[in-house]
Amino acid sequence: MPTILAAGGLGFIGSHTCAVLLEKGLNVLVIDSLENSVEDVFYQIKKILNFAKSSKKGNFSFRKGDVRNKEFLRKIFKEYKLSGNQIEIVIHFAGLKSVGESVLNPLSYWDVNINTTISLLTIMDEFKCNNLIFSSSATVYQLEILMNKKVTEESKLSPINPYGNTKFTIEKILSDVSQSESNKWRIANLRYFNPVGAHESGLIGENPKDKPNNLLPMLLKVINKEKKELSIFGSDWPTKDGTCVRDFVHVMDLAEAHVATLKFLLNNEPQIINLNIGTGEGTSVLELIDSFKNTNKCDLPYVFEGRRPGDVPYSVADNTKALKLLDWKPSRSIEDICKDTWRWNKANIKINEKLI
Numbered sequence: 001m002p003t004i005l006a007a008g009g010l011g012f013i014g015s016h017t018c019a020v021l022l023e024k025g026l027n028v029l030v031i032d033s034l035e036n037s038v039e040d041v042f043y044q045i046k047k048i049l050n051f052a053k054s055s056k057k058g059n060f061s062f063r064k065g066d067v068r069n070k071e072f073l074r075k076i077f078k079e080y081k082l083s084g085n086q087i088e089i090v091i092h093f094a095g096l097k098s099v100g101e102s103v104l105n106p107l108s109y110w111d112v113n114i115n116t117t118i119s120l121l122t123i124m125d126e127f128k129c130n131n132l133i134f135s136s137s138a139t140v141y142q143l144e145i146l147m148n149k150k151v152t153e154e155s156k157l158s159p160i161n162p163y164g165n166t167k168f169t170i171e172k173i174l175s176d177v178s179q180s181e182s183n184k185w186r187i188a189n190l191r192y193f194n195p196v197g198a199h200e201s202g203l204i205g206e207n208p209k210d211k212p213n214n215l216l217p218m219l220l221k222v223i224n225k226e227k228k229e230l231s232i233f234g235s236d237w238p239t240k241d242g243t244c245v246r247d248f249v250h251v252m253d254l255a256e257a258h259v260a261t262l263k264f265l266l267n268n269e270p271q272i273i274n275l276n277i278g279t280g281e282g283t284s285v286l287e288l289i290d291s292f293k294n295t296n297k298c299d300l301p302y303v304f305e306g307r308r309p310g311d312v313p314y315s316v317a318d319n320t321k322a323l324k325l326l327d328w329k330p331s332r333s334i335e336d337i338c339k340d341t342w343r344w345n346k347a348n349i350k351i352n353e354k355l356i
């Protein structure tokens with residue numbers, strides 16, 4: 001049975017994607033350094049699988065290690081080949097992802113994001129594994145393009161921070177690699193918009209090790225009384241209510257997009273494809289806060305602060321291409337996002353208490 005390697009698969013998006021792949025009966029191996037995740041996530045995914053109704057469930061294993069380490073990767077690829085479970089597909093989630101941190105520490109972003117990719121591609125090629133899904137990002141698009149209308153995959157690319165530059169560069173590396181032997185590589189760059197929410201079970205969700213940078217983890221700090229008020233950056237943007245508008249996509253919809261992409265790649269000729277993965281709907285920060293309060297009947301004090309450098313007022317995907325090519329359609333609402341985030345937070349407080 002072939003194996004799917006999920007590099008960085010214990011992180012936020014990787015863990016949800018593993019759960020969906022395993023429920024479909026696919027075998028998954030995670031390699032993760034635990035730089036921004038914990039081993040407990042592996043056991044939580046196993047629990048999800050135990051509860052799952054699906055009759056055919058995949059095998060799940062985990063190796064702790066750094067994806068930049070070619071020797072380590074080579075050993076694992078060899079071991080899986082010899083056991084008859086060769087690695088045939090890689091989903092590359094591994095990397096550093098904070099825009100702000102990347103401005104302060106660009107070298108570590110270039111080192112981790114680029115070198116994980118080069119090591120993976122080198123070893124994949126050695127073992128004739130040429131199917132790759134890469135976690136790209138909406139940050140690759142030019143700022144002005146993101147300002148006022150939905151972006152298509154053909155919109156101009158021109159990132160403005162080191163994090164976005166690494167994603168843009170990786171897309172270029174992948175394009176070069178696929179052109180070098182165009183009848184061999186099947187590659188998809190999934191440009192995620194704003195992944196949020198959590199698994200419906202409440203067993204896995206977003207749990208950054210360091211200071212959270214994304215809206216929902218910051219919001220949960222207020223809910224958990226670790227912070228007095230939620231900071232909203234900018235109240236005078238040219239949007240419906242003055243706050244930034246984003247394309248919030250439920251992480252389970254995003255996880256399902258990976259399965260659909262896998263099917264698409266394997267059923268079509270070798271190629272490299274870019275796909276925007278978002279809902280195509282814009283929600284303002286204030287709308288999300290209101291929905292969170294109403295759905296979960298909670299109080300959520302907030303305060304307006306100045307605009308953050310590098311923020312754009314409007315970032316929404318034109319997802320026509322993904323809807324057309326993939327057997328996929330995002331189905332979860334903003335209310336689902338709020339409900340699932342709430343459930344995950346309640347459970348996560350208990351998990352953290354247990355770990356301490």
Ligand SMILES: NC(=O)c1ccc[n+]([C@@H]2O[C@H](COP(=O)([O-])OP(=O)(O)OC[C@H]3O[C@@H](n4cnc5c(N)ncnc54)[C@H](O)[C@@H]3O)[C@@H](O)[C@H]2O)c1
Binds near residue numbers: 095137195
């Ligand atoms: N979450 C978002 O808002 C978002 C948006 C667009 C793109 N992305 C991209 O999607 C991918 C996954 O994002 P996420 O939110 O799940 O992030 P995450 O930090 O939760 O997950 C990344 C995982 O990679 C692991 N990792 C980091 N460096 C590693 C290394 N050298 N070797 C092995 N493992 C390593 C971390 O321990 C973590 O488990 C990232 O590449 C990110 O840039 C995320």
